[in-house]
Amino acid sequence: MNYEEASRRKAAELKGRTGVRILALETSCDETAAAVIEDGRKILSNVVFSQIDLHELYGGVVPEIASRAHMEACDRVVDQALREAGTALAEIDVLAVTRGPGLVGALLTGVNCMKGLAFASGKPLVGVNHIEGHVSANFLTHPELEPPFLCLVVSGGHSHLVEVSDYGEYRLLGQTVDDAAGEAFDKAARVLGLPYPGGPRIDVLAEAGNPEAFQLPKPKTEGRYDYSFSGLKTAFINLVHGIEQRGEPLPRADLAASFRRAVCAELVAKARLLIEERGMQGMPFALAGGVSANRELRRMAGAMCDELGVRLFMPEIHLCTDNGAMIGSAAYYRLMRGELAGLDLNAEPALRLVAN
Numbered sequence: 239m240n241y242e243e244a245s246r247r248k249a250a251e252l253k254g255r256t257g258v259r260i261l262a263l264e265t266s267c268d269e270t271a272a273a274v275i276e277d278g279r280k281i282l283s284n285v286v287f288s289q290i291d292l293h294e295l296y297g298g299v300v301p302e303i304a305s306r307a308h309m310e311a312c313d314r315v316v317d318q319a320l321r322e323a324g325t326a327l328a329e330i331d332v333l334a335v336t337r338g339p340g341l342v343g344a345l346l347t348g349v350n351c352m353k354g355l356a357f358a359s360g361k362p363l364v365g366v367n368h369i370e371g372h373v374s375a376n377f378l379t380h381p382e383l384e385p386p387f388l389c390l391v392v393s394g395g396h397s398h399l400v401e402v403s404d405y406g407e408y409r410l411l412g413q414t415v416d417d418a419a420g421e422a423f424d425k426a427a428r429v430l431g432l433p434y435p436g437g438p439r440i441d442v443l444a445e446a447g448n449p450e451a452f453q454l455p456k457p458k459t460e461g462r463y464d465y466s467f468s469g470l471k472t473a474f475i476n477l478v479h480g481i482e483q484r485g486e487p488l489p490r491a492d493l494a495a496s497f498r499r500a501v502c503a504e505l506v507a508k509a510r511l512l513i514e515e516r517g518m519q520g521m522p523f524a525l526a527g528g529v530s531a532n533r534e535l536r537r538m539a540g541a542m543c544d545e546l547g548v549r550l551f552m553p554e555i556h557l558c559t560d561n562g563a564m565i566g567s568a569a570y571y572r573l574m575r576g577e578l579a580g581l582d583l584n585a586e587p588a589l590r591l592v593a594n
């Protein structure tokens with residue numbers, strides 16, 4: 239029996255069984271992360287090895303350095319995830335790995351690592367969409383959450399409003415036409431002289447500032463529920479340069495607070511418009527992705543949901559940014575749909591959540 243056939247049989251035996259353990263690996267960007275997840279919802283271990291120190295010097299992720307660092311860390315991180323879960327590889331039912339989107343070299347190190355492990359152990363393998371992983375982080379924090387729900391996915395590369403119609407089924411309702419929200423935060427942070435990654439640092443700095451100090455333009459988009467952050471970003475850069483050219487000291491906290499308010503107000507405004515215009519108040523609303531760790535976004539989403547009578551779900555802060563646990567959760571639901579990867583699994587750097 240070849241690998242694919244054996245893996246299909248093993249996966250079929252798992253249907254209807256409880257205690258299904260998935261070992262998941264995430265290497266799409268600058269975190270080498272591995273986790274052991276039970277039944278798609280319970281975290282047995284979640285190990286995140288961040289490469290931030292390696293990239294900070296360059297002000298952003300250097301793809302070649304990321305790939306090399308993933309290669310060096312993969313085995314160690316996987317071993318640690320097994321150890322912390324108190325489990326041996328033999329007790330793992332299924333392997334999972336992020337197949338895209340992300341940096342091609344970074345993705346390939348993870349994909350090859352897990353393909354090797356799958357072939358050697360004969361265990362079924364699931365290839366996971368990273369964005370679906372972010373959405374699934376909510377399943378780990380909220381055992382009661384089930385589709386359908388509306389989800390705002392905001393990360394370094396994506397800003398999407400999607401309806402999660404069922405496990406693994408999505409309807410794209412809005413998206414950014416230029417920069418992603420996280421990207422905008424990172425660029426604004428750089429102008430303020432904050433080190434990479436800027437999003438979390440702007441968030442901290444903004445807590446001490448006045449969000450009304452500076453007025454920034456409201457983004458305009460053709461699509462009613464689409465986003466655009468590049469105009470906001472340019473206006474912010476011009477504002478900062480103007481202050482510098484006048485030789486005045488930068489009111490960094492006020493600037494950070496004003497920028498954060500403008501981005502978050504826009505994120506929440508479009509979600510609100512969609513919920514109200516489409517009458518989606520009965521559907522839960524969830525946040526996902528690195529930017530969903532933002533305090534202002536969490537507060538503003540909370541206020542909107544209170545006002546509209548919508549149930550709000552957010553991942554715990556440590557599950558908002560890249561991690562292996564979310565990949566393990568997403569993999570479980572793909573496994574239940576019988577979606578397995580073969581040994582020809584490849585990295586897909588431009589993989590989308592929904593084809594459009």
Ligand code: KG4
Nearest residue numbers: 393394395420437438528529531532559560
């Ligand atoms: O989801 P993620 O970890 O990786 C991608 O899939 O892109 O998101 C990383 C992005 C970065 O742009 C980072 O600056 C941003 O999320 N981010 C934040 C916060 N924490 C992370 N942005 C604003 N406020 C935060 N607290």
Ligand code: ZN
Nearest residue numbers: 393528559560
């Ligand atoms: Zn991510």
